[in-house]
Amino acid sequence: MNTIIGYIVIFLIAAGLISTVISLYNRLIMLKFNVDKAYANIDLLLKQRTDEIPDLIKVVKESVNYESSQLEKLTKLRTAFINSTDQDERVKLSNTMAPMVHSLVAVAENYPDLKANTGFNVLQQRVSDIEDAITDRRELFNESVNMYNIGIHEFPNVLLARILGYKDKTLLRVSEQEKQYDGIRF
Amino acid sequence: MTNFIHDITRFEVAPPAVFFLMLFSLLLALVHTLIFLALFKISFRPSKLLYILYPSIMAVTAFIDLRWIVLEFIVLFLFTFVLGICGMIFAFIKSVKLSQKERHRFRKKHHIPRKPLRKKILGGFFSLLFILVFYVNPGLFVLSIFLILPILSLILPSKRNRFFKYQQLLPTSKIRSVAMGLAELRGELIAGDALLSSPIKSKRCIGFQYSIEKVSTDKDGKKSYRTIFNETKCNPFRLKDATGTISVNPENMDLYQLDIDERYQSGGKRYTQRLLMPKDQVLIVGKIGLQNNIPVLQYEPIKKVFGIAPYHYITTYNTFKPLLNRFLSFTSIFGFFVALILMSTIVIRQDYIGITFTPTGHNFVLLNNQSHNKLKDIHKSQNRKNKIITPQQTNPDTAVQRAKEDELPPEVHIETIELPDIPSNTTKKKTK
Numbered sequence: 001m002n003t004i005i006g007y008i009v010i011f012l013i014a015a016g017l018i019s020t021v022i023s024l025y026n027r028l029i030m031l032k033f034n035v036d037k038a039y040a041n042i043d044l045l046l047k048q049r050t051d052e053i054p055d056l057i058k059v060v061k062e063s064v065n066y067e068s069s070q071l072e073k074l075t076k077l078r079t080a081f082i083n084s085t086d087q088d089e090r091v092k093l094s095n096t097m098a099p100m101v102h103s104l105v106a107v108a109e110n111y112p113d114l115k116a117n118t119g120f121n122v123l124q125q126r127v128s129d130i131e132d133a134i135t136d137r138r139e140l141f142n143e144s145v146n147m148y149n150i151g152i153h154e155f156p157n158v159l160l161a162r163i164l165g166y167k168d169k170t171l172l173r174v175s176e177q178e179k180q181y182d183g184i185r186f
Numbered sequence: 187m188t189n190f191i192h193d194i195t196r197f198e199v200a201p202p203a204v205f206f207l208m209l210f211s212l213l214l215a216l217v218h219t220l221i222f223l224a225l226f227k228i229s230f231r232p233s234k235l236l237y238i239l240y241p242s243i244m245a246v247t248a249f250i251d252l253r254w255i256v257l258e259f260i261v262l263f264l265f266t267f268v269l270g271i272c273g274m275i276f277a278f279i280k281s282v283k284l285s286q287k288e289r290h291r292f293r294k295k296h297h298i299p300r301k302p303l304r305k306k307i308l309g310g311f312f313s314l315l316f317i318l319v320f321y322v323n324p325g326l327f328v329l330s331i332f333l334i335l336p337i338l339s340l341i342l343p344s345k346r347n348r349f350f351k352y353q354q355l356l357p358t359s360k361i362r363s364v365a366m367g368l369a370e371l372r373g374e375l376i377a378g379d380a381l382l383s384s385p386i387k388s389k390r391c392i393g394f395q396y397s398i399e400k401v402s403t404d405k406d407g408k409k410s411y412r413t414i415f416n417e418t419k420c421n422p423f424r425l426k427d428a429t430g431t432i433s434v435n436p437e438n439m440d441l442y443q444l445d446i447d448e449r450y451q452s453g454g455k456r457y458t459q460r461l462l463m464p465k466d467q468v469l470i471v472g473k474i475g476l477q478n479n480i481p482v483l484q485y486e487p488i489k490k491v492f493g494i495a496p497y498h499y500i501t502t503y504n505t506f507k508p509l510l511n512r513f514l515s516f517t518s519i520f521g522f523f524v525a526l527i528l529m530s531t532i533v534i535r536q537d538y539i540g541i542t543f544t545p546t547g548h549n550f551v552l553l554n555n556q557s558h559n560k561l562k563d564i565h566k567s568q569n570r571k572n573k574i575i576t577p578q579q580t581n582p583d584t585a586v587q588r589a590k591e592d593e594l595p596p597e598v599h600i601e602t603i604e605l606p607d608i609p610s611n612t613t614k615k616k617t618k
Contacts, residue, residue, distance in 0.1 A: 009525035013518050030355050038357070041365040136363030136429065143357035 024160050031148040035169055038141035042172075045137060046081075046094040049101065049130045052123060053078045056104050059120045074100050101127060138172050145169045191257065198252040204244070207259050211240035214262050218269060225273025227280075296398075296415055345440055349493035352471045353500060354507075362429035368486055370471050372497060373427035377464045382421050386448040386459040393420030393462035395441050401454050411456055420462060425470060425483065434470065435477065438485035442495040443503075467497040 057071050074097065081093040105124050107114060114120055149168050152161035199207070215236035222228040230236065240262065248255050293300070343351075356370040364371065381390040395418050399411035420436035444460035451457070462468075471493055473486035485492040531542045539553040 007525075007529070009521050009528070013522050013525070016514075016518055027355060034356065037365075037367070044365075045363075132429075133363035136360040137365070140357050140359055140363070147355070147357060 020156075021160070024157055025164075028151060028157060028161060028164065028166060031144075031151045032166065034144045035141070035148050038137065038144040042134060042137045042141055043090065045130055045134045046090065049127065049134070050078050050081050050094070050097065052127050052130070053097070053101065055119075056101070056123050056127070059117060059123060060104055060107060060114070070100065070103075074104070142171045145171050194257045194260070195253045199248075199255050204248045204252070204255055207255060208241040208244045211244050211259065211262060212237055214266060215240045217266055221266075221269050221273050225270075225277045292415070296417065298415065345490065345493065346442060348489065348491045349440065349442060349471055349495070350503060350507075352489070352491055353469060353495075354504065356471065358469075360429040361425065361427045361432045364432070364474050364481065366474050366476075366481075368471070368489060368491075369474050369483075370469065371425055371427070371432065371483065372469045373425045373467070375462065375464050375466045375468060376424040376426050376431065378422040378424065378433075380421055382419055384447070384459055384461060385417070386450075386457065389447070389461060391461040391463050392423045393418070393436065393441060394447075395444055395460040397458045399456045399458070401451060401456055414455075423462075423464075425468070432474075433477070433480065433482045434472075435482050435484040438492055439472070440493040442493050443499040444496060462494070468494050469497050469500045470494045 053074060057074065061071065077093055077097045077100070081090060081097065084090050084093060105127050109115070151157055152166045152168070219230065219233075219236050222230070244255060244258060247258050292298070352368070353370055356368065358372050359365070359369045361371060361373065375392055377392055381392065382394060383389070384391050384394045385396045395416075397413055397417070398415040399413050402410050402412065404410070418441055420439055420441070422436060423434050424431045425434055441460070441462060444462060446458060447461040448459040449457065470483060471491055472483045473492070474481055475484050476482065477484075526543075529544050531544055533540045533542070537554065538551070541550045541552065542548070543550070
C-alpha cells in the first residue's frame with residue numbers, strides 16, 4: 001500500500017512539475033511577445049505621426065513664409081522613415097523628426113492667420129494626441145521590458161530562459177537629441 | 187411454514203400470559219403509531235386508536251380461541267418491520283418528490299433553464315461509474331481521482347485562473363493610448379445610461395453577483411455550503427483613468443472577488459449579494475475592439491478572458507501568490523522525499539541499517555558491522571581523551587569492569603560523577 005501511495009505522490013509531483021514547466025514556458029513566451037507588441041505599437045504611432053507631416057507642411061506653406069530648407073529636410077526624413085525597415089533606424093529618424101514637427105506645430109503661436117485655420121488646428125490637435133499616445137506607449141513598452149527582464153531573471157524562470165537563450169532587453173530612454181531644447185526656430 | 191403455524195397453535199395460552207401479550211401489544215401500538223406519524227405522516231383520529239385496537243383484537247381472539255393469540259402477536263410484531271421498511275421507502279419517495287417540487291419552484295422563481303437531458307444522462311453515468319469503481323476497487327477509485335483531477339485542471343484552466351494569470355503578465359495600459367487587442371486597464375467605474383436594481387434591498391448599482399447556497403450542518407455543528415443558484419448581471423459602463431475614459435461592453439464579463447454587500451441566512455439557505463458600484467477602483471482584462479469606430483473594452487474570444495476585480499484585491503493577490511507558490515514548491519520537495527521513504531524498505535538491526543528502494547530493488551547500506559566497529563573505536567578513543575564517563579558508569583565496579591573490557595590504559599583514573607538531575611540506582615543504594 002505504501003508503494004502505491006508513493007507512486008501516487010511521485011505521479012502528482014511529476015504532473016505538477018510538468019505543468020509548472022509548461023506554465024513557465026508560456027509565461028516567458030507571453031512576456032517576450034508583449035515586449036515585441038509594445039514596440040510595434042510605438043512604431044505604429046511613429047508612422048501615424050509621420051503621415052501627418054505632408055498635410056502639416058502643406059498648410060504651413062500656404063499660410064506662412066516658413067523656411068523651405070527645413071520643410072525639405074522634414075520631407076526627406078519622412079521618405080527615409082517610410083522606406084526604412086530597420087527598427088533602430090526608424091526610431092532614430094523619428095527622433096530626428098520629432099523636434100522639427102514640434103516647431104512646425106508651434107509656428108501657429110506667432111501667426112494669427114495660421115492659428116485661425118481650422119485645418120491646421122485639427123492637425124495640431126492630432127499631432128499633439130499622437131505625441132501623448134507615444135509617451136504613454138513608451139511607458140508601456142518600458143513596463144513590458146521591465147516585466148520581461150524580471151521574468152527571465154526570477155527563479156526558476158532563469159533556468160528555462162537560459163535554455164531558450166532569452167537575453168535582457170533594453171529600455172527606451174529619452175535621447176540627448178530629444179532632451180535638448182533649442183526653442184522655436186523659424 | 188405450515189409446521190411452524192401448527193406448532194404455535196397447538197397449545198392454549200394461559201390467561202395471565204394473555205394479559206402480558208395484551209400489554210406488549212400496547213407497546214407495539216405505540217411503535218406503529220410513531221411509524222405512521224413520522225414516516226407516513228398519518229395521524230389517527232382518535233389519536234389512541236391503535237392502543238385500543240390491538241389489545242381489543244387480542245382480547246377478542248382470546249375469547250374465540252386461546253390457541254391463536256401467540257400467532258397473532260407474532261404477526262403484529264413482524265408487521266412492525268414491514269411497516270418500518272414500507273414507511274422508509276414511502277418517506278424517501280415523498281422527500282424526492284418534495285425536493286423536485288421545490289427545485290421546480292426555485293427554477294421558476296429565478297428563471298433558471300432546465301438541465302438538458304444529455305447532461306443529466308452523462309452526469310448520471312459518471313456518478314454510477316464512480317460508485318461502481320469505488321465498490322469494486324477503492325484503490326483504483328482514489329488513483330483515478332488523483333489522476334483525473336490534476337490532468338483536467340491542467341488541460342482546462344478555469345476562467346478565473348486565466349484572468350489572474352493575464353493580470354500578472356500584462357502591463358497596465360493607459361486608456362488614452364491603449365492599443366487594439368488584449369489589454370489590462372485600471373481605473374474608476376462610471377455608470378452608463380442605466381443602473382441595475384440589486385436583488386437584496388434593491389440597491390442601485392452597475393452590476394451585481396447574487397448567489398444562493400444550501401446550508402448543511404454535520405454532527406459536530408460544522409456548516410457547509412453548496413451553491414444552488416448564481417446570477418451575475420452587469421449593465422454597460424465606462425472606465426476612467428487619469429488619461430481618459432473608455433466604454434465597457436459587459437457581455438460575457440466575469441466579476442471576481444467583489445466585496446460582500448449583503449448576506450443573510452434563512453430557511454436553510456444563505457443569500458449573498460456583491461455589488462459593482464460607481465467610483466469603485468477596479469482592474470479589467472479584456473480585448474480592445476471597435477464598436478461604431480469607437481474603442482470598446484469587450485470579451486476576448488481567442489484567449490477566452492474578460493474579467494473585472496477590485497484593485498485592492500489584485501494587490502493582495504499579487505503579494506500573496508508568490509508566497510503560496512513558494513509554499514507549494516517546498517511542500518512538493520517534502521512530498522517527494524516522503525514518497526521515496528514510502529517506496530523504500532528500511533531495515534534496522536543492531537549492527538546494520540539499510541534502505542532498499544522497492545521499485546528498482548537498489549540497496550543502500552547506511553551502517554553495517556564493519557562501520558559499527560569503526561564507530562566503536564572512535565567512541566573509545568574519544569573516551570580516552572576526554573575521560574568522560576557516561577551516567578551508566580557511575581557505579582565504580584561496573585566502570586572498572588568496562589574499562590578492563592575496553593582495555594583502557596592503567597593510568598586512566600576513573601571518577602564517579604555525581605549527576606543530580608538523573609537519579610541513579612547506585613546513589614540510592616549508598617543512601618540506604
